[in-house]
Amino acid sequence: MGVFDSLFGKKNLDSKKEVESVSWIPLVSVEQLPEIEKNSHTRLQVIFKHSTTCGISRMVLNMFKQNYHFSANEMNLYFLDLHRYREVSNEVGYKFQVMHQSPQLLVIKDGVVVAHDSHGAITDIDLGKYL
Numbered sequence: 322m323g324v325f326d327s328l329f330g331k332k333n334l335d336s337k338k339e340v341e342s343v344s345w346i347p348l349v350s351v352e353q354l355p356e357i358e359k360n361s362h363t364r365l366q367v368i369f370k371h372s373t374t375c376g377i378s379r380m381v382l383n384m385f386k387q388n389y390h391f392s393a394n395e396m397n398l399y400f401l402d403l404h405r406y407r408e409v410s411n412e413v414g415y416k417f418q419v420m421h422q423s424p425q426l427l428v429i430k431d432g433v434v435v436a437h438d439s440h441g442a443i444t445d446i447d448l449g450k451y452l
Contacts, residue, residue, distance in 0.1 A: 342389070343386050343389050343398065344393035344398060345369075345398055345399070345400040346397055346398060346399045346400070347399070347400055348368060348399040348400060348401040348406065348409060348413075349405075349406055349409065350406075350409060351408060351409055351412045353399075353409075354409075354412060354413065354416050357397070357399065357429060358416070358429070358432050359432075360397060361429040361430050361431060361432055361433075362431055362432060364396060364397060365395070365396035365397070365428065365429070365430055365448070365451050365452055366396065366397050366399070366428075366429040366430070367396055367397065367398045367399065367426065367427065367428055367429070367448065368399045368401055368413060368425075368426070368427040368429070369382070369385065369398070369399065369400050369401065369424070369425075369426055369443075370401045370403050370410060370413070370421075370422075370423055370424060370425040370426075370427070371400065371401065371402060371403065371423070371424050372403055372404060372423040372424060373402055373404055373405070374404060375423060375424070377424070377440060378423055378424040381424045381440060381441060381443050381444070382424060384441075384443075384444050385426070385443055385444060388444060391448065391449075391452075395452055396448065396452065401413065403423055413427070417429065417433070417434045418434070419434050419437050422439035422440070423439065424439060424440065424443060425437065425438070425439045425443070426438060426439070426443040426446055428446065428448065428451055430451055435451055436451065
């Protein structure tokens with residue numbers, strides 16, 4: 322029965338603890354982007370662009386959360402619901418010169434994107450390398 326529980330979404334307490342350990346900052350406004358760029362000169366900034374209607378995006382998000390092991394003071398980790406905030410998603414692409422993909426992870430340091438990838442390759446990005 323345990324296999325079916327995990328397949329059909331029954332949550333256990335351990336996975337709930339993992340989810341709570343990620344300190345997301347909601348990215349909901351284009352006005353946040355200059356702040357992200359400015360802050361990237363003193364602290365790593367990371368944006369996770371997520372499609373709430375895509376099963377692959379949900380799977381990648383869960384894999385990312387399971388493997389995320391940094392404390393809240395090491396980097397700012399932004400979460401962007403790209404359907405709800407399409408204008409913000411578009412502006413992220415323009416501002417940081419990265420073609421839109423979903424899901425997508427952008428790593429911003431010193432005002433520029435130093436790494437980005439999408440889909441399963443997101444989990445290959447070593448965030449610790451950029452700290």
